[in-house]
Every structure is written in C-alpha cells, then in structure tokens.
Amino acid sequence: MNKLNFMKTNGTKKRWQSAAALTMIYGAIFGINSLQAKENGVVQEANVKQPPCPIAQAQDHRQQPIAFKQHMFDDGAQDLAVIAVDEQQGRITKRITYNQHQEAGCHFSAVAIARGGDWGWLMVWADAEKIYYTRLDGEALVFVPPKKLPISQVTLIEFLLDTAQPTMRVQTMQGKTQLLTSDDEGRNWQLLPDQ
Secondary structure (H helix, E strand, C coil), X not given: CCHHXXXXXXXXXXXXXXXXXXXXXXXXXXXXXXXXXHHCHHHHHHHHHCCCCCEEEXXXXXXXXXXXXXXXXXXXXXXXXXXXXXXXXXXXXXXXXXXCECCCCCCCCEEEEEEECCCEEEEEEECCCCEEEEEEECXXXXXXXXXXXXXXXXXXXXXXXXXXXXXXXXXXXXXXXXXXXXXXXXXXXXXXXXX
C-alpha cells in the first residue's frame, strides 16, 4: 500500500469513527438507546411495524444538538418537545404541545425547527388537521402560544435557509407544495402565490 492510499484509508476510517461517535452522542442525548429497546420488547416490536415519528434536528449557538420531536412524558402523554443540552451538558426537555395523546403511534405528521437569528428558534408542526407555528426563546426556552396556518393534511415541512426572510416549504398529502414567508422574524406567516 503506497502512502497516498494509506492516507485515504486512514482518513476514511477517522470519518467513520467520528460519525459513529456523533451517532452515540446524539443517541445518548435524544433517547435513542438500543439497549433500552432490547429490554423493552413491546417498544421494539412497535417500532418495527411502523415508521419512526418525524424528528427535526439543529445545532444551537454553542454547536450543541437540539431536537424537536414527539416525546413520552412521565404521565404517559405523548406530545411534542424540544430536547436540548444545557451549559452543564445536562438534557433539558421542554414540552411544546399539550394534547395529552395517550395512545401509541405518531400524532404529528411533520415537524421543523430552524435558528431564528440571535433570539431563538422557529418551530412548525402538523397534526392530522392543521399546521401550527411558534417562536421559542433560545436561552429560557419560553415560547408564545402556537398559531394555526391555513393549510391542512401536511406531510412535509422544511425551512429554506438561503433566503433573505424566513421561508418554509410545506407539502400536503395531495402533493401540493406551498411556500410561506415571514417579514417579522416568524411572528406571522403569509402564503406566497402559486408559481
């Protein structure tokens, strides 16, 4: 093996090791624990039969991971939560919805989170009926009451990060794609005309 091939192989090995380490870190922070799944055969069986619930992930200003996903709380209710890491590397779980879903399964068809400047986060989610949005303060994890958008049966939400104003793309079950934009940092959203 010549020196160039050795360097390529060694570099690839290090990238794979880094990727494996990041996967383990994200898993530990966001509750993806294969040992727990093996110990709890019912949960593992349920996960095999249905696709995983949507998860939106980003990094905060400290380059720490943040997730927006369905979470089971101590009272057995399944609602959306933001899961972040505090300054002491402890896990913080902030409940965002209070629907109190008790039955198993995914109760939200789509979720999205994006950094909203220096102040915090833009969050959008959809259930079977409507799409909702709110803003979350980045330090105190305090949010304003969610508002509804005039779109239903949403299957995909994504923020477009290369635009001058906050913009999101929403896709419905019928395959229709719509763009929404905000000129006030995510306080209000307007549908853009079909193109």
